Amino acid sequence: MSVKAAKNARELLLKEYRAVLSTHSKKWPGFPFGSVVPYCLDAAGRPLILISRIAQHTHNLLQDGKCSLLIGERSADDIQAAGRLTLLAEARQVEDVDAIADAAERYYRYFPGSQDYHIVHDFDFWVLEPVQWRYIGGFGDIHWLSAESVPLANPFVGEVERGMVGHMNSDHANAVAHYVQLAELPGEATPELAGIDTEGFHLRIGQVLHWLPFPAPCGDPGEVRQALVQLARAEVWPGNEVIQA
Known part of the structure; x- marks a missing residue:
């Protein structure tokens, strides 16, 4: 495999x-x-x-x-x-x-x-x-x-994910908007986080969903927070620097 x-x-x-x-x-x-x-x-x-x-x-x-x-x-x-x-x-x-x-x-x-x-x-x-x-x-x-090689269990599903998603959408709308700009995503509707997993997060813009990867996999909520802060301060999506140079 x-x-x-x-x-x-x-x-x-x-x-x-x-x-x-x-x-x-x-x-x-x-x-x-x-x-x-x-x-x-x-x-x-x-x-x-x-x-x-x-x-x-x-x-x-x-x-x-x-x-x-x-x-x-x-x-x-x-x-x-x-x-x-x-x-x-x-x-x-x-x-x-x-x-x-x-x-x-x-x-x-x-x-x-x-x-x-x-x-x-x-x-x-x-x-x-x-x-x-x-x-x-x-x-x-x-x-x-x-069968087992593709799915990856999401340890955040439930109260932890609800808390992280709700916090980002209610308190950090500017950061969420920056992710959209950073990833060059289309759409005029207000973006919202829909879900978080260990490898990235889903943004919903209107009825369209986009998955964006973290700079590195996150094993706990603290690492997720660090990744989201890093992306909020980034000028280029991590990993795309060479591509865009």
């Missing part, structure tokens, strides 16, 4: 937030059924989706949980040269009351509009348990990756 390929695959998984979910058709046995789903990652680093009970893909998953999730680089000029990641997975509905509450709290930060239709309509959270990954980084850069 390539450690570099696994890291690149995980970064693609983090950078994107929309994918094609393919399920086994209940109505037309033997045929795959593709649909578009937004996703974020749960505490274990697995894709978390929110889907309607009346949707065709939900009926398919209730009959057969085996599925795949295809993630590609957004706005790629050459789709065949761009990075893409296919996850073969077993879909599992989240049923524990506390687990549902935790999933909802995190998912709503990524997709605030989902709160209304989740409550009003019949939607449920599902987790995709990895079985195998197929990562293509470009021509000739092709890898099969084991």
Whole structure:
């Protein structure tokens, strides 16, 4: 297994937030059924989706949980040269009351509009348990990756992450705006932090999500704070100095 390929695959998984979910058709046995789903990652680093009970893909998953999730680089000029990641997975509905509450709290930060239709309509959270990954980084850069090689557990999920995200959005809006400028991200809406993991953080600008890497992995909240302060004072995103020179 390539450690570099696994890291690149995980970064693609983090950078994107929309994918094609393919399920086994209940109505037309033997045929795959593709649909578009937004996703974020749960505490274990697995894709978390929110889907309607009346949707065709939900009926398919209730009959057969085996599925795949295809993630590609957004706005790629050459789709065949761009990075893409296919996850073969077993879909599992989240049923524990506390687990549902935790999933909802995190998912709503990524997709605030989902709160209304989740409550009003019949939607449920599902987790995709990895079985195998197929990562293509470009021509000739092709890898099969084991189930456990790509996901990375997020130790901050829960109260710690809520506290850090809330603090940055309420008390350090200027720093958050600086991250957007530093990363040269598009969008006119007010940016907000949506989530933090050990390798970086998600910014939400309107309905669009962007994942930005820390200068170095962070193992605890203190290191996260240091990384965010460093970025708030930086003139160039760390690691891009040579590229932009």
